Amino acid sequence: MTDVHIHIERGPYTKEWIDRFVKQAVSVGMDEIYLLEHSHRFAEFAPMYASVCEYSDYQKNWYKSKVNLSIKDFQALISKMRNIEFPVKIKWGLEVCYFPEYEKLIGDILNSFNYDFAVGSIHWVEGFGFDHKAEFWNNIDIEKIYRKYYNLMLRLAKSGLFSGVAHPDSIKCFHHYPMDDLTDTYSLLADELNYRQMYAEQSGGLALNYGFEELGMNKTMLDVFKNKNVDIRFASDAHKPEDVGANILNMQAFLQA
Numbered sequence: 114m115t116d117v118h119i120h121i122e123r124g125p126y127t128k129e130w131i132d133r134f135v136k137q138a139v140s141v142g143m144d145e146i147y148l149l150e151h152s153h154r155f156a157e158f159a160p161m162y163a164s165v166c167e168y169s170d171y172q173k174n175w176y177k178s179k180v181n182l183s184i185k186d187f188q189a190l191i192s193k194m195r196n197i198e199f200p201v202k203i204k205w206g207l208e209v210c211y212f213p214e215y216e217k218l219i220g221d222i223l224n225s226f227n228y229d230f231a232v233g234s235i236h237w238v239e240g241f242g243f244d245h246k247a248e249f250w251n252n253i254d255i256e257k258i259y260r261k262y263y264n265l266m267l268r269l270a271k272s273g274l275f276s277g278v279a280h281p282d283s284i285k286c287f288h289h290y291p292m293d294d295l296t297d298t299y300s301l302l303a304d305e306l307n308y309r310q311m312y313a314e315q316s317g318g319l320a321l322n323y324g325f326e327e328l329g330m331n332k333t334m335l336d337v338f339k340n341k342n343v344d345i346r347f348a349s350d351a352h353k354p355e356d357v358g359a360n361i362l363n364m365q366a367f368l369q370a
């Protein structure tokens with residue numbers, strides 16, 4: 114059993130810290146874990162976040178509180194850890210916020226080191242961080258933001274930059290849903306993921322980190338992805354060692370039901 118989305122961000126780059134994730138993985142029956150960091154932590158990705166900082170002071174302060182490392186620090190950790198034998202298989206990679214204007218920057222950074230994977234994610238739509246606070250949605254046009262979100266998702270897949278897509282319907286995080294039927298959009302996305310040999314995360318992230326009641330993708334999307342045989346992989350979106358493997362068994366049982 115594999116957990117493909119685990120953030121190591123809340124601790125130091127030491128073997129002791131990584132051991133805690135490994136220990137938890139073993140105790141919950143995972144034999145493979147994907148450890149990652151988010152692009153917003155690294156100064157090298159800073160140009161991508163200009164629109165985010167311009168959008169509001171809240172977002173600027175948020176971003177400034179997150180960016181505190183060079184990607185070289187992470188690469189050094191990976192190189193060191195790859196020489197150590199762990200009782201579970203570890204893949205090392207990045208969760209990269211996708212901004213279509215910055216495909217070259219993303220590509221250059223991803224190509225500068227031999228990561229095991231890179232998962233693309235959408236957290237920002239034209240600068241708006243939709244998953245931060247419910248009240249920020251007050252003046253948002255739901256139909257419009259959904260259309261933009263899935264356009265971005267399709268471009269993310271078409272970019273060819275990523276091994277997979279993270280939490281592909283996280284736009285629902287504060288329970289806003291469009292009137293539009295999105296079946297055709299999900300179908301296009303499934304085709305594109307298959308064409309690019311990308312996986313889609315069945316992610317417990319919203320359930321784990323937002324208390325969201327639905328585990329993983331919405332039913333329509335899940336049905337489309339299943340019917341089209343998209344490579345679906347299970348992701349806890351853990352942000353601390355104790356959450357490694359969270360919801361994975363439930364999501365697997367649900368998928369097979």
Ligand SMILES: [Zn+2]
Binds near residue numbers: 208234236279280
């Ligand atoms: Zn994410």
Ligand SMILES: [Zn+2]
Binds near residue numbers: 118208
């Ligand atoms: Zn994440």
